[in-house]
Amino acid sequence: xxxxxxxxxxxxxxxxxxxxxxxxxxxxxxxxxxxxxxxxxxxxxxxxxxxxxxxxxxxxxxxxxxxxxxxxxxxxxxxxxxxxxxxxxxxxxxxxxxxxxxxxxxxxxxxxxxxxxxxxxxxxxxxxxxxxxxxxxxxxxxxxxxxxxxxxxxxxxxxxxxxxxxxxxxxxxxxxxxxxxxxxxxxxxxxxxxxxxxxxxxxxxxxxxxxxxxxxxxxxxxxxxxxxxxxxxxxxxxxxxxxxxxxxxxxxxxxxxxxxxxxxxxxxxxxxxxxxxxxxxxxxxxxxxxxxxxxxxxxxxxxxxxxxxxxxxxxxxxxxxxxxxxxxxxxxxxxxxxxxxxxxxxxxxxxxxxxxxxxxxxxxxxxxxxxxxxxxxxxxxxxxxxxxxxxxxxxxxxxxxxxxxxxxxxxxxxxxxxxxxxxxxxxxxxxxxxxxxxx
Amino acid sequence: xxxxxxxxxxxxxxxxxxxxxxxxxxxxxxxxxxxxxxxxxxxxxxxxxxxxxxxxxxxxxxxxxxxxxxxxxxxxxxxxxxxxxxxxxxxxxxxxxxxxxxxxxxxxxxxxxxxxxxxxxxxxxxxxxxxxxxxxxxxxxxxxxxxxxxxxxxxxxxxxxxxxxxxxxxxxxxxxxxxxxxxxxxxxxxxxxxxxxxxxxxxxxxxxxxxxxxxxxxxxxxxxxxxxxxxxxxxxxxxxxxxxxxxxxxxxxxxxxxxxxxxxxxxxxxx
Numbered sequence: 001x002x003x004x005x006x007x008x009x010x011x012x013x014x015x016x017x018x019x020x021x022x023x024x025x026x027x028x029x030x031x032x033x034x035x036x037x038x039x040x041x042x043x044x045x046x047x048x049x050x051x052x053x054x055x056x057x058x059x060x061x062x063x064x065x066x067x068x069x070x071x072x073x074x075x076x077x078x079x080x081x082x083x084x085x086x087x088x089x090x091x092x093x094x095x096x097x098x099x100x101x102x103x104x105x106x107x108x109x110x111x112x113x114x115x116x117x118x119x120x121x122x123x124x125x126x127x128x129x130x131x132x133x134x135x136x137x138x139x140x141x142x143x144x145x146x147x148x149x150x151x152x153x154x155x156x157x158x159x160x161x162x163x164x165x166x167x168x169x170x171x172x173x174x175x176x177x178x179x180x181x182x183x184x185x186x187x188x189x190x191x192x193x194x195x196x197x198x199x200x201x202x203x204x205x206x207x208x209x210x211x212x213x214x215x216x217x218x219x220x221x222x223x224x225x226x227x228x229x230x231x232x233x234x235x236x237x238x239x240x241x242x243x244x245x246x247x248x249x250x251x252x253x254x255x256x257x258x259x260x261x262x263x264x265x266x267x268x269x270x271x272x273x274x275x276x277x278x279x280x281x282x283x284x285x286x287x288x289x290x291x292x293x294x295x296x297x298x299x300x301x302x303x304x305x306x307x308x309x310x311x312x313x314x315x316x317x318x319x320x321x322x323x324x325x326x327x328x329x330x331x332x333x334x335x336x337x338x339x340x341x342x343x344x345x346x347x348x349x350x351x352x353x354x355x356x357x358x359x360x361x362x363x364x365x366x367x368x369x370x371x372x373x374x375x376x377x378x379x380x381x382x383x384x385x386x387x388x389x390x391x392x393x394x395x396x397x398x399x400x401x402x403x404x405x406x407x408x409x410x411x412x413x414x415x416x417x418x419x420x421x422x423x424x425x426x427x428x429x430x431x432x433x434x435x436x437x438x439x
Numbered sequence: 440x441x442x443x444x445x446x447x448x449x450x451x452x453x454x455x456x457x458x459x460x461x462x463x464x465x466x467x468x469x470x471x472x473x474x475x476x477x478x479x480x481x482x483x484x485x486x487x488x489x490x491x492x493x494x495x496x497x498x499x500x501x502x503x504x505x506x507x508x509x510x511x512x513x514x515x516x517x518x519x520x521x522x523x524x525x526x527x528x529x530x531x532x533x534x535x536x537x538x539x540x541x542x543x544x545x546x547x548x549x550x551x552x553x554x555x556x557x558x559x560x561x562x563x564x565x566x567x568x569x570x571x572x573x574x575x576x577x578x579x580x581x582x583x584x585x586x587x588x589x590x591x592x593x594x595x596x597x598x599x600x601x602x603x604x605x606x607x608x609x610x611x612x613x614x615x616x617x618x619x620x621x622x623x624x625x626x627x628x629x630x631x632x633x634x635x636x637x638x639x640x641x642x643x644x645x646x647x648x649x650x651x652x653x654x655x656x657x658x659x660x661x662x663x664x665x666x667x668x669x670x671x672x673x674x675x676x677x678x679x680x681x682x683x684x685x686x687x688x689x690x691x692x693x694x695x696x697x698x699x700x701x702x703x704x705x706x707x708x709x710x
Contacts, residue, residue, distance in 0.1 A: 252516055322553035326616070328514060330566040330623060331543035340565070341555060 062412025129214035212405030223388030230297025239308030267306035275367030311353020492668035495678035546625035552612035554604035590618035610641020
């Protein structure tokens with residue numbers, strides 16, 4: 001204390017000359033780098049927005065479908081003129097139902113039964129799918145023959161496009177699919193409320209059809225669902241078991257190094273090669289049916305396995321070695337160490353990798369083309385052995401069609417696919433949050 | 440005065456030699472990591488119900504020796520151990536010895552606290568559960584309580600047994616790890632620098648705990664702190680460059696070591 005008070009007063013040290021340590025240059029470099037980063041993100045966002053905008057603006061109309069609600073007379077004269085249906089059940093199946101519908105609409109529009117050109121134009125307003133719709137009604141309940149029922153039928157695809165404003169009516173009448181007369185009737189029906197847009201449930205339930213208004217992704221959805229189930233059931237246990245063995249049990253030697261290199265290479269093999277492999281092994285050699293979701297699922301499993309193995313190994317590697325040491329030090333066996341401690345901690349990473357692998361498989365088209373899943377399948381597959389298509393393949397097929405109504409369906413199917421992918425990724429994030437633990 | 444204390448030490452040593460037996464005996468123990476040799480023919484015996492401290496500069500092989508005692512070196516690729524280590528009369532590197540059983544008899548506490556990311560209760564109960572030591576839930580509860588009490592942690596955590604073990608402070612986590620090791624009722628507990636990640640207060644608690652545990656367990660502790668070795672151990676072994684330099688009573692080691700290198704290390708001339 002006394003020392004402090006008696007010490008001589010200290011002056012302030014002289015400041016040395018300021019050095020140029022390049023602060024301006026360093027800060028400028030940092031600002032530049034930030035700018036590059038923001039530009040890169042803006043570029044990415046711009047294209048994401050463009051993609052979504054183009055798909056949604058083209059595709060949202062596909063979720064609505066123009067339908068006509070009219071009273072239809074199930075005339076015995078047309079359906080079963082000679083009253084043979086008791087003896088010949090085929091009669092009700094082969095009857096000329098489009099004429100029944102045409103006559104009903106002609107009556108509403110006041111077109112005479114003798115006006116052949118008029119009737120033809122009226123016929124062009126109703127979808128051909130009315131044949132199946134009315135046939136199903138009649139075969140389900142033959143007693144409606146001779147009565148008049150109010151039925152909602154699909155409008156023809158071209159009329160649907162015209163009603164949605166997708167057909168340019170300034171084009172000369174001869175150069176477009178819808179005549180002025182049909183447009184007039186369309187407006188008349190719309191005013192009376194008989195013609196209106198409904199939610200398009202058919203898009204989700206129908207199979208392939210050459211008539212766009214009756215085409216849907218139902219078969220593709222079921223096919224994709226079967227394939228995802230097969231991929232999940234096969235690739236998750238196989239992939240996780242392989243990763244655990246390689247990461248936790250296998251000796252590190254030249255052979256396991258070779259396996260590791262090969263797994264990494266397999267992840268980079270073009271998917272179409274897996275399609276060829278599937279064609280050779282599953283269809284030509286094992287004799288599985290073509291176009292079946294089973295084969296598609298097996299091919300996609302092969303394709304997804306490397307992704308899952310790599311993700312799982314990375315997740316296992318990320319578990320701190322101290323946890324393994326703690327368990328082994330207590331006398332846990334290696335298997336107990338892995339299953340009680342390492343695997344639960346690696347779970348978020350494994351699940352994320354699996355779901356990203358599944359999402360990748362869901363969007364995969366090329367290998368499915370080679371195993372015959374690019375097919376015209378109208379009936380919903382009951383089992384994975386039945387012919388089916390997949391969502392991306394359905395998009396590919398519709399993109400090749402010419403009709404205007406298929407353009408909106410293509411985009412509509414893309415929206416459906418994107419929604420599934422987003423749902424799966426959200427699921428991955430939620431699972432990750434759910435299982436994530438601090439250590 | 441020097442002579443006096445030396446005589447007293449000799450006397451104490453004799454007494455210990457007479458009524459204390461060796462729990463583990465290491466004979467000509469050498470360890471290789473691939474081509475590199477980490478330990479050179481170490482002969483070191485561990486006395487029962489005694490705290491043996493292993494000291495020496497970094498990289499001298501003290502941790503390596505510790506890890507040979509419960510074969511934790513087995514988990515390191517390319518690690519090879521020669522020589523003979525016995526626990527009671529069993530050669531622990533005998534092919535007939537099960538490493539899982541060995542580790543149930545020789546527990547370990549690590550340098551960094553490494554509780555499982557589970558509840559405090561589950562951390563302690565895990566060992567007894569995998570070894571089937573508790574038949575009923577009440578037995579397990581008793582084991583957990585006793586272990587936490589032995590580790591001096593019971594009063595601090597008894598109201599939050601089912602909260603995460605990773606939420607405790609560093610010192611509490613390390614005592615939880617000690618409780619976890621104790622719960623298996625091992626015969627020997629190996630501690631690899633158990634206090635190096637702890638502050639002085641937590642260190643004091645763990646050291647006190649080591650003192651108490653000595654009554655029931657044989658303890659081998661690796662430490663960087665010579666003061667700690669002097670405080671907690673009865674026997675000290677000094678390693679240097681993979682060789683065992685000297686092994687002696689702690690009192691003698693820190694007052695009048697036999698080897699010049701020990702003297703230099705303790706005086707702070709190297710290391």
